[in-house]
Structures are given as C-alpha cells and as structure tokens.
Amino acid sequence: MALTSSRVRAVNAVFDTGSFAAAARKLGVSQPAVAQLVRDLEAAFAVALFDRHGQSLIATPLCRRLHAATSRMQAIEADAMAILAQRDELTGGEIRIGLGNAMPGMALIAAFRNLYPKIRINIEIGSWSAIMAAVVDQRVDVAVLPEVPQDNRFRREPCVQQRVVAICHPFHDLSRESRVSALSLMQYPLVFRTRDSATQRVVDRAFRAVNLRATPAIVVNTREGMLEAVANRLGVGFVWEHGSSRIDRIAKVAIAEIEGETPEYIFSLAGKRGKLVELFYLARSLSRSADGADILSAP
Numbered sequence: 001m002a003l004t005s006s007r008v009r010a011v012n013a014v015f016d017t018g019s020f021a022a023a024a025r026k027l028g029v030s031q032p033a034v035a036q037l038v039r040d041l042e043a044a045f046a047v048a049l050f051d052r053h054g055q056s057l058i059a060t061p062l063c064r065r066l067h068a069a070t071s072r073m074q075a076i077e078a079d080a081m082a083i084l085a086q087r088d089e090l091t092g093g094e095i096r097i098g099l100g101n102a103m104p105g106m107a108l109i110a111a112f113r114n115l116y117p118k119i120r121i122n123i124e125i126g127s128w129s130a131i132m133a134a135v136v137d138q139r140v141d142v143a144v145l146p147e148v149p150q151d152n153r154f155r156r157e158p159c160v161q162q163r164v165v166a167i168c169h170p171f172h173d174l175s176r177e178s179r180v181s182a183l184s185l186m187q188y189p190l191v192f193r194t195r196d197s198a199t200q201r202v203v204d205r206a207f208r209a210v211n212l213r214a215t216p217a218i219v220v221n222t223r224e225g226m227l228e229a230v231a232n233r234l235g236v237g238f239v240w241e242h243g244s245s246r247i248d249r250i251a252k253v254a255i256a257e258i259e260g261e262t263p264e265y266i267f268s269l270a271g272k273r274g275k276l277v278e279l280f281y282l283a284r285s286l287s288r289s290a291d292g293a294d295i296l297s298a299p
Contacts, residue, residue, distance in 0.1 A: 003041070008070045010037035011049055015059050015067045094120040095276040098131040098143035100198060101223065101243035104160045104264060105144035112283040119276065127221070129196035141272060142280050146240065147198045148265040156267035157281060162241045163261045164202040166253045167226075169233045175251035182210050182257045189217035189235035191226055199223075203238045206257040240264075 013023035014034065024031040042049055049063040059067070095112075099105035102125070109121060124131070124140055128147065134140045136153070148156045166185060168174045174188065192214075193200040207214045217235050220226050223243065230237040231249035241252065266281055 003044075007037045007041040010034045011041060011063065012067055012070060014038060014050065014057055015063060019055065019057055093276055094122060095142070095280060096122045096124070096140040097280070098124045098126070098134045098140035098145075100126070100128050100131050100143070100145040101240050101264070103242050103245055106245070108144060108159065108266070108280070108283045112280055115283075116279065127194065127196045128198035128201075135267065135269060138269065138272075141274070142266060142268040142277050144264060144266055145198070146262050146264045147201070148267045153270055154267050155270045155272070156265040158263040159266050160242065160264045161261040162243070162264060164199055164206075164238055164255065164258050165241045166236055166255055167230050167239055167250050168236045168253065169230060169249055170251045172233070172236070172251065174236060174253055177253055179254045179256055182207050182212055182214075182255065185236060185255070186212060186214060190214055191218045191220060191229045191235040191237035192216035193223075193226060193238070194219060194221045199238055199240060199243075202258060202262070206255060209257055 009027065010023065010033075013026045014020060017023045017026055020031045020035045020038075024034045027034065038049060047062055048060050049066070050057040050059055097105065097109060109123070112119075113121065124134055126134070128145060131140070131143050131145055132148075135143050144159065146162075148154060150156075166174065166180055168188075174180060192203065195201075203214075218229055220229055223239065226237045226239060227244065227246055227250060229235060239252075266283075268277055
C-alpha cells in the first residue's frame with residue numbers, strides 16, 4: 001500500500017517540526033530516511049506535500065488537510081497501543097459493576113473481560129434505585145443504568161439507546177401484533193414492576209399520557225420475575241427492548257405511546273477514578289464485533 005503508517009508518520013513529523021532534520025530527531029531515524037518516505041508518498045500519488053524554500057519546508061493546502069485527517073488516526077493508534085500495553089500490565093485487581101438491566105451491561109463486561117481476563121469482576125444486579133444507591137454508597141465502582149440524572153455528583157456517558165416494550169408469551173394473541181396501544185393493553189392481565197423500577201416509571205408515564213389508570217394483576221420486584229411471569233403466561237409485562245438477551249417463551253411488542261428511545265448510561269461518582277474504571281468506560285468503543293456490528297444493540 002502506498003499510504004503506509006511510516007510514510008504518514010514522516011509527513012506529520014515534518015509538518016509539525018518544519019524540516020527533515022527536526023523530523024528525523026523527533027522520530028529517531030536518519031534525515032535521508034524521512035526525506036525518502038515523504039518523496040515516496042508524493043510520488044505514489046503524484047502530489048506535492050511541501051513547498052521547498054531553501055532549508056524551510058512549507059506545507060501545501062493538501063498536506064494540511066492530510067495532516068488533519070491522519071493526526072486523528074495516529075491518536076487512535078496511540079490509544080490502541082496504550083490499551084494493548086495495559087493488557088499485559090493488568091494481571092490482578094478487581095472492579096465492582098452495578099447493572100440495572102442484564103443488557104447492555106453484560107455486553108460491556110464481555111468486551112472488558114476479553115481484553116483483561118485476569119481482572120476479577122464482581123457484579124451487582126438490582127432495581128434502578130438499588131443500583132443508584134450502590135454507586136452513591138460506593139458499593140460498586142461503576143454502573144450501567146437508564147435515566148441517570150444529570151447531576152454534578154455523577155460522571156455519565158451514554159452507551160446505547162433503547163425503549164420499553166411490552167412482552168408476552170409467543171402463543172399470546174398479542175404476539176401477532178407489531179405495535180399495541182396503551183388502551184389495548186388494558187384488556188389483558190398486566191405484570192408490573194415495583195415503583196423503584198425505571199421500567200415501571202416509563203410504563204406509568206405512558207398510561208398517564210392517555211389518561212388511563214392501569215391496575216396490574218401481578219407486581220414483581222425483579223426483571224427475572226417479570227420474564228418468568230410472562231413466560232408462564234401470567235400476563236403481559238414490560239421490559240427495556242435490549243435489556244435481556246433472553247428470547248425463549250418471550251415475544252416483544254412495541255407500545256404506541258413509547259416511541260422515543262431512552263439512553264442507557266455508563267456512570268460513576270464524578271470523583272471516582274482509577275485505571276480499571278477508565279478502561280470500563282472504554283469498553284463502549286471496544287464492544288463492536290469484528291464485522292462492525294454493535295453488540296450493544298443486538299436483540
């Protein structure tokens with residue numbers, strides 16, 4: 001390939017320093033080697049990257065655009081090298097992670113685990129309020145939740161967008177529908193979460209928006225309880241669309257009153273720092289599979 005990393009580094013070093021000699025000192029190679037790499041790139045694409053004025057080199061407009069683009073590439077390369085270097089260094093330690101939904105948190109943990117297999121991971125799974133309390137009380141180092149408040153106490157970064165959907169048994173009449181209204185849901189036995197659930201708050205808002213007061217047939221305090229109740233045909237329930245990878249005995253149906261998606265966040269206390277916490281935040285960018293698919297958005 002004509003556009004090799006060594007040629008790009010040589011061009012950028014000359015751009016940054018203004019001469020072949022200074023670029024050679026920066027890169028730790030000989031001056032003729034730098035000059036040859038630049039000439040080779042210019043010849044390969046039949047372009048001029050620098051105007052020569054005696055001992056001075058002035059970047060052409062084309063070179064300035066190339067530098068702007070390739071500098072970002074070099075920064076990403078440097079970050080990747082740092083991550084790979086840390087993989088060898090991180091042979092011990094522990095990180096405590098809180099999850100409201102099994103997904104996308106488990107996908108992030110899988111990406112982190114693949115990079116740092118020797119780090120011990122402790123996972124606490126609970127309701128929205130329980131995980132919020134775990135972060136505030138520092139029982140966990142970092143967590144993944146929807147509807148994290150914009151609060152100076154927290155550092156938060158969005159990792160996926162998702163919405164709440166209705167779920168039913170695959171043999172349920174509703175399973176044949178792609179979309180259902182809140183009014184139509186009223187005709188079925190409903191399974192609700194307790195009030196400390198972010199899922200339930202979204203569901204309550206949807207019913208209130210059309211002036212309906214829904215009375216549940218069953219109330220459960222965990223997501224697993226919700227999934228089991230629906231799988232055993234006890235009623236129609238509600239979950240975050242990508243909140244679980246479970247697909248057996250569960251059918252998902254969009255709700256007309258819940259069209260908008262809600263961000264799910266990686267978050268921690270604003271002052272919570274440390275190598276492992278920082279690397280977990282990086283797991284978002286590392287969670288793409290080799291073919292480019294985003295495993296956080298997989299159904």
